[in-house]
Amino acid sequence: MIKQELMVVTKQEKIAEHIFQLTLQGELVSEMGNPGQFVHLKVTEGSTPLLRRPISISEINLEKKQFTMIYRAEGAGTQLLSKKKTEDVVDVLGPLGNGFPIGEIEKGQTALLVGGGIGVPPLLELSRQLVAKGVNVQHVLGFQSKSAVFLEEEFTMLGKTIISTDDGTYGYQGFVTDAIKDHNIQFDTMFSCGPTPMLKALERLHGHKPLFLSLEERMGCGIGACFACVCHTGDDPTGTSYKKVCSDGPVFKAGEVVL
Amino acid sequence: MIMLQVNLPGLSLKNPIMPASGCFGFGREYSKLYDLSQLGSIMIKASTQEPRFGNPTPRVAETEAGMLNAIGLQNPGVEKVVSSELVWLEQYDVPIIANVAGSQIEDYVYVADKISQSKNVHALELNISCPNVKTGGIAFGTIPEIAAQLTRAVKEVSNVPVYVKLSPNVANIVDMAKAIEQAGADGLTMINTLIGMRLDIKTGKPVIANKTGGLSGPAIKPVAIRMIYEVSQAVNIPIIGMGGVQTVDDVIEFLYAGASAVAVGTANFVNPFVCPEIINQLPGRLKELGFEHVTECIGRSWK
Numbered sequence: 001m002i003k004q005e006l007m008v009v010t011k012q013e014k015i016a017e018h019i020f021q022l023t024l025q026g027e028l029v030s031e032m033g034n035p036g037q038f039v040h041l042k043v044t045e046g047s048t049p050l051l052r053r054p055i056s057i058s059e060i061n062l063e064k065k066q067f068t069m070i071y072r073a074e075g076a077g078t079q080l081l082s083k084k085k086t087e088d089v090v091d092v093l094g095p096l097g098n099g100f101p102i103g104e105i106e107k108g109q110t111a112l113l114v115g116g117g118i119g120v121p122p123l124l125e126l127s128r129q130l131v132a133k134g135v136n137v138q139h140v141l142g143f144q145s146k147s148a149v150f151l152e153e154e155f156t157m158l159g160k161t162i163i164s165t166d167d168g169t170y171g172y173q174g175f176v177t178d179a180i181k182d183h184n185i186q187f188d189t190m191f192s193c194g195p196t197p198m199l200k201a202l203e204r205l206h207g208h209k210p211l212f213l214s215l216e217e218r219m220g221c222g223i224g225a226c227f228a229c230v231c232h233t234g235d236d237p238t239g240t241s242y243k244k245v246c247s248d249g250p251v252f253k254a255g256e257v258v259l
Numbered sequence: 260m261i262m263l264q265v266n267l268p269g270l271s272l273k274n275p276i277m278p279a280s281g282c283f284g285f286g287r288e289y290s291k292l293y294d295l296s297q298l299g300s301i302m303i304k305a306s307t308q309e310p311r312f313g314n315p316t317p318r319v320a321e322t323e324a325g326m327l328n329a330i331g332l333q334n335p336g337v338e339k340v341v342s343s344e345l346v347w348l349e350q351y352d353v354p355i356i357a358n359v360a361g362s363q364i365e366d367y368v369y370v371a372d373k374i375s376q377s378k379n380v381h382a383l384e385l386n387i388s389c390p391n392v393k394t395g396g397i398a399f400g401t402i403p404e405i406a407a408q409l410t411r412a413v414k415e416v417s418n419v420p421v422y423v424k425l426s427p428n429v430a431n432i433v434d435m436a437k438a439i440e441q442a443g444a445d446g447l448t449m450i451n452t453l454i455g456m457r458l459d460i461k462t463g464k465p466v467i468a469n470k471t472g473g474l475s476g477p478a479i480k481p482v483a484i485r486m487i488y489e490v491s492q493a494v495n496i497p498i499i500g501m502g503g504v505q506t507v508d509d510v511i512e513f514l515y516a517g518a519s520a521v522a523v524g525t526a527n528f529v530n531p532f533v534c535p536e537i538i539n540q541l542p543g544r545l546k547e548l549g550f551e552h553v554t555e556c557i558g559r560s561w562k
C-alpha cells in the first residue's frame with residue numbers, strides 16, 4: 001500500500017563522485033518488498049523545488065525498518081537531499097511502481113543483472129533476493145569512469161561481477177553489451193536498469209530471451225494520475241495504447257513498451 | 260459539515276474543494292489513498308471525441324515554484340470515459356464536473372452531448388485552451404466571439420449546466436468572461452495554465468518535447484487571484500477558482516477574490532492527500548477568521 005511518511009535519516013554517505021547513499025527509517029518500510037520499486041521524495045517544505053523526486057530503492061531491511069537508496073546529486077533537488085544529516089526527516093511517498101518479477105526465474109537457474117550508472121542501485125536488492133531464492137546471479141555493471149564506480153564489493157559478494165567503464169579507467173573498457181559478449185556470459189533471465197540507449201541495445205541483442213527492463217522517465221505525480229511518464233506499447237507503437245512508467249512499470253518485459 | 264456547503268448551478272457541494280482537471284486522472288489512483296466521497300466534486304481529465312495518446316515525452320518540466328506540462332489531452336475517448344470511468348466513479352457520493360475538449364465546435368458538441376447524459380456528471384467544464392485546435396488555432400480561448408459561439412453550441416446539447424474554463428493567455432480576461440456569460444454559460448472556471456517554456460542549459464533545446472507547456476503551481480497564484488478579482492465583479496455567474504492552490508489559506512484567498520469554490524491542481528502531485536487535508540482544516544480556519552459559513556468569504560476583497 002502506498003503511504004506518505006516523514007522518515008528519519010539514519011545514515012548519509014558519499015560513495016562515489018556525485019553519488020550518495022542515504023538510509024531512512026520508518027513504518028513505510030514494512031510496505032516494501034519487491035525489488036525495483038521506487039520512492040517519491042519531497043526534499044524541502046517550500047515550493048522550490050516543487051515536485052517530488054523519484055529515486056529507486058537499493059536495499060530493504062524489514063527488521064530495522066530501514067531502506068537505502070543511492071542517488072546522483074546533480075540537480076537542485078538531489079543536491080538539497082545530499083545535505084540531509086542523521087536525524088533529519090525526509091517526506092517519503094511510496095513504495096511506488098511494480099518491481100522486478102523474481103517469480104519469473106527458478107532456483108538453480110542463472111540470472112544476469114545488467115546495470116548502467118545510476119541504474120545500478122535497484123539491482124542490489126534484486127540480487128540479494130535472487131540469491132536468497134537459490135538463483136545463480138552474475139552482474140555486469142557499467143560506469144562512465146573509475147571515479148563513478150560504486151557497490152562493486154557488495155555485488156561481488158553475491159556473485160560474479162564485471163565492472164566496465166566507458167573510458168577504460170577501471171575494469172573492462174567499453175559498453176556492457178560488449179562486456180557480456182567478450183566474457184561469453186550465459187544466462188536464463190536478464191534483469192536490467194540503466195540509460196535508455198543501453199536498454200535498447202540489450203533488447204536488440206537479447207530480447208529473444210526472458211529480459212526485464214527498468215525504465216526511467218520524467219514524472220509528475222509518481223502514482224499514475226498525471227500522464228507525464230506515458231509510453232507506447234510494443235503491440236501498438238503508434239496508436240493510443242499506453243503504459244505509465246510510474247504505475248505500470250518501471251519494470252517491463254522486453255518488447256512490452258516502445259523504448 | 261453544514262458550514263462548508265456551497266450551491267452552484269448543477270452542483271450541491273458538501274464542501275467547496277475539488278481536484279482540478281488533468282491533475283487527478285479519473286480518480287482511480289487517488290481512490291487507493293483516500294475515500295473520494297470526501298471531495299466536494301471531481302473535475303475529471305478532459306475527454307475528446309476520439310482516443311488521444313497525447314504528446315511525446317518529456318511532458319513535464321519543473322520551474323521556480325511551479326511546473327510546465329504538455330500532456331496533450333491524453334484520454335481514452337468519450338465513449339470509454341462514459342462506459343468505464345464514469346460508471347466506476349458512481350460508487351462514490353461525489354458530483355462530477357466533466358472537462359470537455361475538442362478541435363472544432365462539432366467535437367465539443369459531440370462530447371458534451373454524450374458525457375452530459377451520465378448520471379453522476381452534474382456539470383461540464385469546457386476546455387477552450389487546447390493548443391492544437393484545427394479551426395482558428397487557439398481562437399476558442401482567446402477570441403471572445405468564437406468562445407461565445409462554442410458556449411452557445413454546447414449549451415444547446417448539454418443536459419447539465421455548462422462552465423467555461425478561461426485561459427489566462429488573453430489580453431482582456433474580463434471581455435472574454437462577459438462574452439461567455441452573454442452566450443449563456445452557467446459558470447466560469449479559472450484559470451487554466453499560462454503558456455511557458457524552459458531550455459536545457461547543456462543542449463540549449465526546450466526541456467519538454469512539445470517545446471512550450473502550461474505553467475501551473477504556486478508561481479501562477481497571483482495571476483489567478485488578480486483575474487478572479489476582476490472577473491467576479493464584472494459577471495453575475497459563479498466562478499470556480501484555481502491556479503497554485505496549496506493550502507487552506509490559499510483557498511480562503513481565492514474565495515476572498517470572488518471564487519465560490521476552489522480546485523486544487525498541481526499540489527496533488529506534491530502531496531496526494533492535499534484535498535482531504537484542506538477539507539479537514541477549512542472549518543477550523545474559518546472559525547479562527549470569524550466566519551460561520553464558507554460563503555461569507557466570497558468576494559470579501561471587492562470594492
